[in-house]
Amino acid sequence: xxxxxxxxxxxxxARDARTTPETIATLTGRAVEEVRAAIADxxxxxxxxxxxxxxxxxxxxxxxxxxxxxxxxxxxxxxxxDGVADRLSRYPEVHSxxxxxxxxxxxxxxxxxxxxxxxxxxxxxxxxxxGITGTNTHFLLRRYKEDQVTFTETEDDRRLVVAP
Amino acid sequence: MKMSTEPIVPRPLSKTVEGLAPSxxxxxxxxxxxxxxxxxxxxxxxxxxxxxxxxEAAYTSMKDGHTHYTSNxxxxxxxxxxxxxxxxxxxxxxxxxxxxxxVGVSEGLDLAMRTLLDPGDEVIVPEPCFxxxxxxxxxxxxxxxxVGTRAEDKFQVSVAQIEAAWTPRTKAILMGFPSNPTGAxxxxxxxxxxxDFAKAKNLxxxxxxxxxxxxxxxxxTCVPSLxxxxxxxxxxxxxxxxxxxTGWRLGYACAPGPIxxxxxxxxxxxxxxxxxxxxxxxxxxxxxEADVREMITQYKQRRxxxxxxxxxxxxxxxxxxxxxxxxxxxxxTGLTSEEFAERLLHEEHxxxxxxxxxxxxxxxHIRCSYANSLEKIGIAVQRMERFVKKVAxxxxxxxxx
Numbered sequence: 292x293x294x295x296x297x298x299x300x301x302x303x304x305a306r307d308a309r310t311t312p313e314t315i316a317t318l319t320g321r322a323v324e325e326v327r328a329a330i331a332d333x334x335x336x337x338x339x340x341x342x343x344x345x346x347x348x349x350x351x352x353x354x355x356x357x358x359x360x361x362x363x364x365x366x367x368x369x370x371x372x373d374g375v376a377d378r379l380s381r382y383p384e385v386h387s388x389x390x391x392x393x394x395x396x397x398x399x400x401x402x403x404x405x406x407x408x409x410x411x412x413x414x415x416x417x418x419x420x421x422g423i424t425g426t427n428t429h430f431l432l433r434r435y436k437e438d439q440v441t442f443t444e445t446e447d448d449r450r451l452v453v454a455p
Numbered sequence: 456m457k458m459s460t461e462p463i464v465p466r467p468l469s470k471t472v473e474g475l476a477p478s479x480x481x482x483x484x485x486x487x488x489x490x491x492x493x494x495x496x497x498x499x500x501x502x503x504x505x506x507x508x509x510x511e512a513a514y515t516s517m518k519d520g521h522t523h524y525t526s527n528x529x530x531x532x533x534x535x536x537x538x539x540x541x542x543x544x545x546x547x548x549x550x551x552x553x554x555x556x557x558v559g560v561s562e563g564l565d566l567a568m569r570t571l572l573d574p575g576d577e578v579i580v581p582e583p584c585f586x587x588x589x590x591x592x593x594x595x596x597x598x599x600x601x602v603g604t605r606a607e608d609k610f611q612v613s614v615a616q617i618e619a620a621w622t623p624r625t626k627a628i629l630m631g632f633p634s635n636p637t638g639a640x641x642x643x644x645x646x647x648x649x650x651d652f653a654k655a656k657n658l659x660x661x662x663x664x665x666x667x668x669x670x671x672x673x674x675x676t677c678v679p680s681l682x683x684x685x686x687x688x689x690x691x692x693x694x695x696x697x698x699x700x701t702g703w704r705l706g707y708a709c710a711p712g713p714i715x716x717x718x719x720x721x722x723x724x725x726x727x728x729x730x731x732x733x734x735x736x737x738x739x740x741x742x743x744e745a746d747v748r749e750m751i752t753q754y755k756q757r758r759x760x761x762x763x764x765x766x767x768x769x770x771x772x773x774x775x776x777x778x779x780x781x782x783x784x785x786x787x788t789g790l791t792s793e794e795f796a797e798r799l800l801h802e803e804h805x806x807x808x809x810x811x812x813x814x815x816x817x818x819x820h821i822r823c824s825y826a827n828s829l830e831k832i833g834i835a836v837q838r839m840e841r842f843v844k845k846v847a848x849x850x851x852x853x854x855x856x
Contacts, residue, residue, distance in 0.1 A: 299752070317760050319759070453483050454480075454499045455587065
């Protein structure tokens with residue numbers, strides 16, 4: 292069976308969150324009011340979670356350390372992994388919490404000022420959470436592509452200026 | 456020593472070649488190439504790069520040593536894939552030996568003309584059309600007979616127009632829908648009527664369907680899928696537009712056995728075989744349906760965006776149903792299409808192609824390609840607005856404006 296195509300409004304906003312309802316209306320051939328209503332509905336239902344920018348912090352001169360920490364844990368009765376995942380999610384320095392397949396159970400993305408702060412997080416916060424039996428920390432060295440945006444090169448138009 | 460600016464050739468060159476007008480697009484290329492902040496809406500190719508899976512397949516084929524000639528007609532695997540593709544998309548059946556892999560549609564067009572025409576044979580060409588049609592007919596010794604289509608007919612050609620252009624010397628009709636430069640498509644019944652006429656007068660049809668996938672309203676009319684068409688049609692298509700593979704130079708021609716065999720004869724003497732790496736890439740391209748669909752979605756959105764913008768600044772434009780060109784009227788400005796394009800380039804650094812470059816019916820229009828980012832299209836339209844207002848403020852050249 293063919294999968295339903297996602298709504299064009301969502302794919303346009305996922306590409307560029309700053310696209311105005313007026314432009315989206317033009318792009319999709321719908322009425323502006325209809326687009327506004329659809330977006331409001333998506334926001335209300337939590338389908339659109341947030342609008343944010345993809346930033347190259349290195350280029351902005353901001354020193355940040357990002358770590359991927361794979362976590363092994365014992366699923367708890369009733370809640371499974373959700374309990375631990377929920378507790379991890381509450382730390383503001385934790386960017387993402389994912390349940391993953393493979394040898395580990397959860398993967399978190401952590402943002403910190405420096406390596407020591409990551410160490411402190413693992414030693415003092417992670418390891419004290421009941422049910423966590425092991426961690427495996429990887430540091431991010433360089434970003435090449437993130438959220439569909441390429442960080443390594445500027446996208447030049449390599450076409451001739453005029454072509455038949 | 457002073458160099459002569461006009462080198463002299465020992466003897467006159469071919470009269471046919473001397474008689475060809477250079478492409479009207481060339482002049483603008485030379486001017487635009489000197490400027491650095493030009494926004495170009497004059498490019499007849501996708502702004503997307505080739506899907507990565509396709510590039511990987513080409514790379515792998517080279518690493519594996521597939522760097523030799525292929526069979527004259529093209530790799531059997533590719534021809535089979537093309538046959539399957541046409542069957543699935545348009546329910547048209549070709550045998551494997553009715554497909555020839557060419558160096559772009561350009562080669563297919565040249566082969567078709569040289570295969571069909573004797574000196575003096577006439578070919579009816581609905582215009583405005585791709586810049587090469589006339590030249591390809593003439594180079595094969597034929598006589599192109601223009602039929603001008605009009606904005607009020609959505610640039611579609613009618614049987615009545617073709618009938619009016621017909622003479623006993625007419626041998627073929629050469630068409631490209633969806634159209635470069637107008638974006639026009641042909642509804643199935645209108646195209647069937649053209650086919651019926653061709654059948655009644657025993658004419659060949661050469662159908663250049665390179666923009667087939669870029670059909671935004673309704674479905675594409677594949678000419679050989681029409682009643683009585685396949686036996687007299689040479690279908691030309693390729694990978695340049697739908698798969699963003701212009702630089703790979705790969706296309707194909709499909710025609711009944713005897714016609715295709717004749718075309719293959721010319722091909723084997725002049726080309727030998729289409730580029731091998733590109734053929735491997737093309738096999739993978741035919742599997743890249745998701746990439747094609749994503750590109751089409753974006754063209755479709757940009758189309759609405761540019762047409763809305765052009766109409767708002769007073770350049771009337773019908774909604775094109777295919778390809779990736781807007782073809783607005785610039786008559787209101789009182790400028791010819793060349794004046795408009797040249798001044799727009801000099802004064803606002805936006806490159807468009809004057810409509811007269813595409814033959815009769817093109818004057819009074821410009822071609823704007825929307826194979827560009829929304830951001831650039833937006834800036835280009837702003838610059839055009841400033842230009843149109845400036846022109847409107849100028850005193851008319853003559854009293855009878």
